[in-house]
Amino acid sequence: MDETLSSDAGKTLDIDAIKDMIPHRHPFLLIDEVTDLTPDVEATGIKNVSADEPYFEGHFPGHPIMPGVLIVEAMAQTSAVLVVSTMGKQPGSVVYFMSVDQARFRKPVFPGDQLHLHVVKQRQRGKVWKFQGEARVGEDIVAEATFTAMIVDPK
Numbered sequence: 001m002d003e004t005l006s007s008d009a010g011k012t013l014d015i016d017a018i019k020d021m022i023p024h025r026h027p028f029l030l031i032d033e034v035t036d037l038t039p040d041v042e043a044t045g046i047k048n049v050s051a052d053e054p055y056f057e058g059h060f061p062g063h064p065i066m067p068g069v070l071i072v073e074a075m076a077q078t079s080a081v082l083v084v085s086t087m088g089k090q091p092g093s094v095v096y097f098m099s100v101d102q103a104r105f106r107k108p109v110f111p112g113d114q115l116h117l118h119v120v121k122q123r124q125r126g127k128v129w130k131f132q133g134e135a136r137v138g139e140d141i142v143a144e145a146t147f148t149a150m151i152v153d154p155k
Contacts, residue, residue, distance in 0.1 A: 011037040030074035045078030051111035066109035075133035103145040
C-alpha cells in the first residue's frame, strides 16, 4: 500500500514525504513535518520557526515576527498534505486557495517558536475542500482561520 494512503490514524510524515506530496519548495515550503495525520479527517503540521527565515529581514527589523499570512499559508500546506493523503497523488494537480474566512491572529510568532498547525476537514464537494485551522505555540493559540481550497490542473 502507498505510504501516503495508509488509513492508520496518527501517521507522521517527514520533510521528504511532504515534498513528495506537495509542490512547495524552499523558501516557501512552510511545514517541516506532519503529525497526527488521519486521512479525510485531520492533520497537524509542524513549522520550526528559525531566525534565518528570509521574511524576518524586513518583518520587522529589530523585532522579527512571522507574518500572519504565512501562518495561514502553512495551515493550507498542511491541508494540502491531508488532501493528498486522502485522495492519493493527482499528477500535475495542485491545491489553490479559494477563500480565507474568519482569520484571527491572537499572538505574534517569533524566531525559535515551534508552530503546531492543526487542520480539520469540514467538508468536501468534488474538488472543493473546506477546512478549519488553528495554529499554536505551546498551549497558546496564535492564529485561526476557516479556508476553502480547490484541486486544479494548472495549464
